[in-house]
Amino acid sequence: MKSPAGKPTTKLALLMLAMTLSCKAQLTPESLSKSWHAYQDAKKDLTPENEYYVGRSVATNLLSRASYKYIEADAFKTGELGPTTAYVNAVGNVLAAAAMENHRKDDRPSPIAGWHFVIIDDDTINAFAASGGFIMVNKGLVKAAKTEDELAAVLAHEVAHTVRGHAIGSIKKARMAGVYKEMLNNTVQLDEAQLGNLTKAFEGAMDDMIDSMVVKGYSRDTEFEADKVGLKIMADAGYDPRAFIKLLETLEAQGGGGKGGFSATHPSAKDRIKKLEPEVAKYDGKKIPKARKERFAAAIESL
Amino acid sequence: MRYALLILFVSAVVFAAPKAGDTVTIRVLSAKVMKTPKFIGSSAGSVSRGDQLTVKEVQGDWYRVEGTAAGWIHKTNVTEGKVTLSSTPGGQGGKVNQDEVELAGRGFTPEVEKKYREKNPNLDFAHVDAIEKTTIDPAELEAFVTEGKLQ
Numbered sequence: 225m226k227s228p229a230g231k232p233t234t235k236l237a238l239l240m241l242a243m244t245l246s247c248k249a250q251l252t253p254e255s256l257s258k259s260w261h262a263y264q265d266a267k268k269d270l271t272p273e274n275e276y277y278v279g280r281s282v283a284t285n286l287l288s289r290a291s292y293k294y295i296e297a298d299a300f301k302t303g304e305l306g307p308t309t310a311y312v313n314a315v316g317n318v319l320a321a322a323a324m325e326n327h328r329k330d331d332r333p334s335p336i337a338g339w340h341f342v343i344i345d346d347d348t349i350n351a352f353a354a355s356g357g358f359i360m361v362n363k364g365l366v367k368a369a370k371t372e373d374e375l376a377a378v379l380a381h382e383v384a385h386t387v388r389g390h391a392i393g394s395i396k397k398a399r400m401a402g403v404y405k406e407m408l409n410n411t412v413q414l415d416e417a418q419l420g421n422l423t424k425a426f427e428g429a430m431d432d433m434i435d436s437m438v439v440k441g442y443s444r445d446t447e448f449e450a451d452k453v454g455l456k457i458m459a460d461a462g463y464d465p466r467a468f469i470k471l472l473e474t475l476e477a478q479g480g481g482g483k484g485g486f487s488a489t490h491p492s493a494k495d496r497i498k499k500l501e502p503e504v505a506k507y508d509g510k511k512i513p514k515a516r517k518e519r520f521a522a523a524i525e526s527l
Numbered sequence: 528m529r530y531a532l533l534i535l536f537v538s539a540v541v542f543a544a545p546k547a548g549d550t551v552t553i554r555v556l557s558a559k560v561m562k563t564p565k566f567i568g569s570s571a572g573s574v575s576r577g578d579q580l581t582v583k584e585v586q587g588d589w590y591r592v593e594g595t596a597a598g599w600i601h602k603t604n605v606t607e608g609k610v611t612l613s614s615t616p617g618g619q620g621g622k623v624n625q626d627e628v629e630l631a632g633r634g635f636t637p638e639v640e641k642k643y644r645e646k647n648p649n650l651d652f653a654h655v656d657a658i659e660k661t662t663i664d665p666a667e668l669e670a671f672v673t674e675g676k677l678q
Contacts, residue, residue: 270634270635271634272554273634273635273636274634274635274636277635277636277637277639277640278635280640280652280655280659281640281643281650283654283655283658284650284651284652284654284655285650287651287654287655288649288650288651288654294654300654300657300658300661301657303657303660303661304661305661305663310663313661313663314663314667314668314671317663317668318567318668318671318672318677321565321566321567321668324566324601324603325565325566325588325601327603333603334555334601334603334604335555336554336555336556336576337555337556337659338555338556338557338659338662340658340659340661342658358655358658358659372675403634403635414638419638419639419642420642422634422635422639422642423639423642423643423646426635426639426640426643427643429635461677461678462672462675462676462677462678463677513675513676515674515675515676516674516675516676516677519674519675
């Protein structure tokens with residue numbers, strides 16, 4: 225096919241590409257403003273650095289509360305991981321490596337400060353993923369898992385939330401409009417008013433994220449996506465995908481995790497099983513070797 | 528024709544990966560450079576945010592690099608090109624040549640966190656400071672994978 229001037233399509237396309245790249249090189253607040261105005265989506269527009277800072281403060285906000293005390297806290301203070309925390313971090317980082325290795329184009333698989341898993345000293349069933357790679361899992365949910373592979377299902381679901389940008393995506397669009405304005409104006413040094421506006425937006429972004437993580441939960445579709453992506457991550461890492469269903473069956477038998485918390489922020493285990501079963505059927509089951517069973521039992525014994 | 532143009536344009540942008548001789552800049556705070564192109568295994572050294580490395584070979588999403596350390600690094604840990612990043616993410620960098628790097632110094636930055644901390648002195652950032660300092664050696668992770676017969 226020829227363009228009206230009779231030139232081949234490829235040349236026209238290359239010219240367009242060159243023009244686009246040329247514009248990109250001359251980045252200005254105005255050009256950014258135009259290109260961003262169309263979507264205003266935190267998931268697309270906030271950088272991994274921005275994501276990290278909100279996630280750090282969200283994690284701090286929760287971990288500073290008396291109800292979010294975490295186990296083996298003293299080890300962290302000396303730069304070490306306590307034995308149970310180290311085990312959970314090993315499983316979590318094996319999953320994170322699989323997520324990074326097999327990431328999709330719009331995934332956010334490499335938090336700039338790495339992946340970190342903390343066990344909250346709380347017997348209720350719950351887990352949370354702040355942006356920036358900070359993942360918190362309640363002791364109750366770790367204990368609900370009967371095998372390392374079921375624990376991997378828990379962690380893979382949270383890794384999937386992070387990789388798919390669910391926490392950062394929960395920042396309201398109206399909130400982002402104010403952030404963009406200050407981001408675009410801020411070239412060298414923020415003045416006091418700009419810093420005040422950005423800090424206000426930062427607090428709002430944190431509120432949105434905590435609301436989705438802890439209070440209201442994500443949409444059902446978002447949770448189903450985290451299940452589906454999590455299932456792939458655990459299968460890619462070498463775990464038995466059928467363990468995800470087993471975990472959900474345990475949660476269902478326990479009444480969905482009790483009142484409030486997890487059951488308030490997630491679809492019912494029954495609905496999740498129904499959605500996930502056809503996905504699990506796509507994978508081959510795997511036998512859990514003795515060594516994996518034994519190390520799981522040893523690691524969670526102290527909980 | 529529109530589709531042809533779109534496909535050509537998209538593929539040209541998406542597949543513009545670095546090639547041998549190009550420079551990449553580390554964007555994560557720290558990363559291991561690996562002896563083989565995989566996340567779990569023996570590392571050949573460490574690199575830090577802002578380090579600039581020369582690409583010697585490309586294998587899929589992995590780049591064999593030389594610079595402050597020599598070995599394999601995954602594309603998600605780097606920014607393509609020679610850019611100046613401050614050691615603190617979000618800090619003011621020097622000249623930049625990519626919009627994402629340009630924006631790294633904007634928005635929610637250490638300056639904003641500092642202001643937020645001043646307003647909320649009851650919050651204890653020592654928790655996340657300590658948590659994010661911990662690391663897992665990828666060689667230990669390899670032993671964990673082998674012991675558990677994963678993959």
